[in-house]
Amino acid sequence: xxxxxxxxxxxxxxxxxxxxxxxxxxxxxxxxxxxxxxxxxxxxxxxxxxxxxxxxxxxxxxxxxxxxxxxxxxxxxxxxxxxxxxxxxxxxxxxxxxxxxxxxxxxxxxxxxxxxxxxxxxxxxxxxxxxxxxxxxxxxxxxxxxxxxxxxxxxxxxxxxxxxxxxxxxxxxxxxxxxxxxxxxxxxxxxxxxxxxxxxxxxxxxxxxxxxxxxxxxx
Numbered sequence: 001x002x003x004x005x006x007x008x009x010x011x012x013x014x015x016x017x018x019x020x021x022x023x024x025x026x027x028x029x030x031x032x033x034x035x036x037x038x039x040x041x042x043x044x045x046x047x048x049x050x051x052x053x054x055x056x057x058x059x060x061x062x063x064x065x066x067x068x069x070x071x072x073x074x075x076x077x078x079x080x081x082x083x084x085x086x087x088x089x090x091x092x093x094x095x096x097x098x099x100x101x102x103x104x105x106x107x108x109x110x111x112x113x114x115x116x117x118x119x120x121x122x123x124x125x126x127x128x129x130x131x132x133x134x135x136x137x138x139x140x141x142x143x144x145x146x147x148x149x150x151x152x153x154x155x156x157x158x159x160x161x162x163x164x165x166x167x168x169x170x171x172x173x174x175x176x177x178x179x180x181x182x183x184x185x186x187x188x189x190x191x192x193x194x195x196x197x198x199x200x201x202x203x204x205x206x207x208x209x210x211x212x213x214x215x216x217x218x219x
Contacts, residue, residue: 001074001087001162001165002087002161003086003161003171003172004084004085004087004161004191005158005179005189005190006157006158006190006191007157007187007195008154010155010201012153012205014132016205017132017185020181020182021120021132021182024124025122025130027120029118030118030120031118032059032133033058034055034056034058034059034114034133035055035058035112035113035114035142036112037054038051038053038109038110039051039052039102039108040108041106041107041108042107042108050107051070053067053068054098055067055068067091067092067093067094068091069090070088071087071088071089071090072087074086074087078169082169082172082173082176083179084175084176086163086168112138113135113136113137113138115133115134115136116133116134117132117134118132119131119132125174125177126163127161128160129160129161130158130159134155135149136150137150154197183198184204185204186201
């Protein structure tokens with residue numbers, strides 16, 4: 001299982017968000033360039049549609065492949081009382097032949113995206129990952145070099161953490177506490193709930209960058 005929240009931020013404020021995350025996490029960022037291919041099962045694979053995502057990490061010298069299946073979200077009173085979405089998720093490393101294998105099984109290409117940005121991975125009450133990326137669409141099949149932004153000027157921020165059925169409340173609490181530090185720059189909520197950009201983000205971003213510049217000058 002995993003806990004997740006999402007939000008959006010204007011590209012002009014991403015530098016300030018990175019500064020804030022660097023100070024909170026205490027680790028170096030990792031560059032991100034992921035080619036994401038979404039496949040859906042054909043009618044020969046059962047009456048219930050199945051969706052898998054093939055992720056190719058283009059940032060590495062030798063591209064690596066991962067298969068991810070995101071299941072349904074947890075429902076009920078317990079799920080409604082927490083501020084993060086809890087859902088099942090299965091992920092596994094794969095070889096470069098994975099796409100061909102799923103096509104052979106009868107899966108069809110639904111859409112593909114290119115995610116470009118950075119991420120921070122750290123422990124703060126839970127093993128948390130913060131990903132900041134622009135979402136780009138391909139104009140031609142698999143043409144990542146020709147990808148264009150889906151929403152120019154806006155980037156997606158996603159905070160995730162692995163969890164178990166027995167301890168998801170502790171993970172959700174740790175995530176919620178961490179996300180409060182990001183509130184001056186962006187709203188984070190369960191996926192599918194649009195909260196828009198923060199009106200005060202510009203002022204908060206300017207303050208962060210000014211404080212960072214002053215610190216560097218003193219150093």
